[in-house]
Amino acid sequence: MTHYDAIIIGAGMSGLGAGIRLAMFDKKVVVLERHYVWGGLNSFYQYQGHQFDVGLHAMTNYAPRGAKGLPLTRLLKQLRIRWDELDLHEQGHSAVSWPGEKLKFSNDFELLRSEVARAFPSQADGFDALTQAVRDYNELDLNAPTLNAREIVESHISDPVLADMIFCPLMYYGSARENDMDWDQFVVMFKSIFFEGFARPQAGVRHILKLLIDRYRKAGGELRLKAGVAKILTEGNRSVGVELDNGETLTADTVLSSAGLVETTKMVGATLASPASHSSLSGDASIAPTGKLSFTETINVLNKPARELGIEETIIFFNNNERFNYAQPTDLCDTSSGVICMPGNFNLPEQPNDHLIRITNIANFDKWNAVDRGVGFQPAEVMRAPCPQSRSEAPTSPYQAAKQHWYTRSCDDVLAHIPEFRAHTTLTDMFTPRTIRHYTGHEGGAVYGSPIKKRTGESGLEGLYIIGTDQGFLGIIGAMLSGISMANRWVLQRDNAAVEA
Ligand SMILES: Cc1cc2nc3c(=O)[nH]c(=O)nc-3n(C[C@H](O)[C@H](O)[C@H](O)COP(=O)(O)OP(=O)(O)OC[C@H]3O[C@@H](n4cnc5c(N)ncnc54)[C@H](O)[C@@H]3O)c2cc1C
Known part of the structure; x- marks a missing residue:
């Protein structure tokens, strides 16, 4: 049986950040990822010859070259990545x-x-x-x-x-x-x-992911794809390793989990005690509720840059009601508020191959989950099936019909903020809360995890720590910093490695 200094569950931004940090200090570390691709919420896919980012609208936390003391600067220093390697271009x-x-x-x-x-x-x-x-x-x-x-x-x-x-x-x-x-x-x-x-690399999130994976492998870290963790193994009040979906067992001194608090609790098979929970919610913080906030994202490929349609902004956060309601909708979606992202409106050196408008709306996971997806449905269809609105194809299932309906509503409701663009649309795609759950394992498709956060990372079991979304640092930079700081605190500082501040 293989024994590791640390096992990391999940090859999202936090898992990769933690993995690089530990491998850099010669720890024997493996990142275990259930999917065939890394990146977690922030991944990418190909569809009909186009390459789409899943998570990335914008990298927040921009810091100019040479800036001191900012989160991005700290991150680059900790991972020994040079500023210009990120290829960042501002909004x-x-x-x-x-x-x-x-x-x-x-x-x-x-x-x-x-x-x-x-x-x-x-x-x-x-x-x-x-x-x-x-x-x-x-x-x-x-x-x-x-x-x-x-x-x-x-x-x-x-x-x-x-x-x-x-x-x-x-x-x-x-x-x-x-x-x-x-x-x-x-x-x-x-x-x-x-x-x-905001900033982004010319090539989008795949550029950041490639940088991270290269750095991790160069430092000697091991990455196993299609290696889902079914159980976290315990002895008394301590985690001792994991059992994979295929029954294989791996042991480790420390397990860092980016799967989420609710999901990690299920892998332990018991309610975790909560010595250091940190939440504003009243009640027993050891029973973490599943987050209620999930999203749909509509991707429109245009035949010309958004600027040529008169759209100057890089990102627009909009609301059409008197008050902004950031809450789980009672219907499948709430399209009365959202985010409109024009990736081509970053100050990029070259126009990207695809001219895109992406629209994000709040959505209800349970409602989407209940929609019949039709006979012969394959999970990948959730991501890949085009929303046929722009080509007046008949929907092939209630799920497709729902996508078509909400695609139209989503586009209608942004027209108070950008001009009508649909005549210029050559391809559309839409993903729903089901997609998010399928590709990340997050219960309820909850993009930002549980409302209960474990800021110290402590799970209640010795040797098991929460990193990423449910440690409380979100977004690409936040998640990476979470992985780095938890690896520093619970592995490197404990082992007295020479950890730089
Ligand atoms: C549509 C959308 C747009 C976004 N836009 C932006 C943006 O513009 N800018 C920004 O900064 N952030 C954005 N985000 C948020 C950002 O993507 C996340 O905050 C960040 O990627 C979270 O990283 P993480 O490592 O915590 O978790 P995740 O990305 O969820 O990674 C967890 C990983 O663990 C794996 N996993 C789960 N369970 C298991 C298991 N049992 N065994 C093995 N592996 C497992 C999952 O497959 C996944 O790969 C966006 C997210 C979405 C969904």
Whole structure:
């Protein structure tokens, strides 16, 4: 039986970040991934000769070359990646768009500040005070008490429209809670989106993934694909290894799991005790609820760049209602708010091969899961089957009919914010909460995991630690930093390795 210093469950961003860090310090480490491809939520696929990113709209946490003390800088230092290896290109500008009001923002925070002063002059001082509170807060203090962001934001901002407009991007890009956020999560997201901003590599997420995989293998790490973990093995109150789907057993001193808190608990086969849970939710924090927030994503390939249709923004966070409702819808989707991403509107050196408009909406996993997918359905169809709206093909199953219906609703509801684009669409695709569950294993297709986060990583079992989404650091950079910091804390520092700060 093979014994490892560390087993990492999941080859998403957090698993790869942790794996590189441990391999760099000569730990015997294996990353186990259930799928045939790495990347987790942030993967990519090919369809009809086009290459699509699954997760990446934008890399948050942009830091210019040479910037000091920012999350991206820390990440690059820890993984020994040079800044220019990431091939990052900044956004032009983005916007939060409401009926009758739009706030532009870019990687220069002053743009947002001036937009708030223009559109909400009576709120300008309050916005500055909120900004200062965000700057002053140390979101890296893993033992800080949890506070509700709504209360703090509303103590500075009295106009509910402005408060909602601030929350919208932060929630869409990183909240597992409905209609509120933990204050530390709010601070992380505010800094990563409004202070630091958006960028992306020319080639999208596959460029980042290739860099990570190369670095991991070069450092001597082992990656096993199609190696799902069925069980986490325990002796007393300690994890001792894992059993794979095929019955194979591997042992390890430490297991780091990026599968999610609910999912990891199931692999242990018991409710984990919760010595260091960190949550604003009342009740027994050891019983983590499945997250309720999942999404659909509609991908439109256009026959010309979005800019030629008059769309200047890189990303638009929109809402069509009086108040923004970030909550699980009662229907399959809520298309009245969402995110519109134009990847070609980053300041890229070359126009990408595909001109895309991507639209994200909140969706209800249980409703999508209940839709009949028809005879002979293959899981890959969830991802690959085109949404036939643009070519008036008849739907082949209730599932396809639902996609077609919600594709149309999704496109209709963005027209208050961008011009009609469908006449220029040559191919469409749509993925649903089912797709997210299938490719990541996240219960309920919950992109941001459980609303309960384990900020210290402790699971309740010695030797088993939570990394990634349910440790509480989200997004590409957040997830990688989570993997790195948990590997440092629970393996390298424990073993007294010379860990750089
Ligand atoms: C549509 C969409 C758009 C997004 N856009 C952005 C964006 O623009 N910018 C951004 O920064 N972030 C974005 N995100 C979020 C970002 O992708 C995630 O926060 C991040 O990738 C999470 O990484 P992770 O390692 O924590 O988890 P995951 O990516 O979920 O990785 C977990 C991995 O574990 C594997 N796994 C699970 N269970 C097992 C098991 N039992 N055995 C073996 N393997 C297992 C899964 O297959 C998966 O590969 C987006 C996400 C989605 C879905």
